[in-house]
Amino acid sequence: MICFNWIQQFTSLMKIDMILTAHTSAPDFELFATPDKKVKLSSFRGKKVILSFYPADWSPVCSDQLAVYNETLKYFQAAGAQLLGISVDSKWSHRAFSEDRHLHFPLLADFEPKGAVAKQYGVYDEQRGAAQRALFVIDEKGIIQWSYLSPNDVNPGADGILEALDTLNNVNC
8 A cells, every 4th residue: 555655646746647457447538530520438338449549640650550450450340349549639630541541440539638538548648749559458348457558669469459358258258
């Protein structure tokens, strides 16, 4: 208890957010998925959700990461999961990026107020003004079952997500 209190005090003094961990309720949010349509996390209750926070559309690592997820989408869907990408880019940037890369999953704009959802999940980088590269697997009840914070210059791939979904599906058998 003393150690945890010290960590809380240290992180609040240093303005470091801590990534939300397993067995934490996933904060609800509503963000633009297209210029005229918002998506609310709670609308996916009863279905598993993968949240992929990433720093920016058009950057090389983000482009590669989202291309991997686009190719892996059929496995996510077979596991009963909906993938949602989230960055602080605008809905217009997401639209152009998604069309250019032929992505088949929603990209959500955590644009205004900038990074508000990333902050709720403990993955906003104040110095860079962008989301960190982080992954969350949320169960059908809205509880985070797995989270991972990747170095920003490393594509985390899909293996961790697939393992988390497999574990979650085996627990629910």
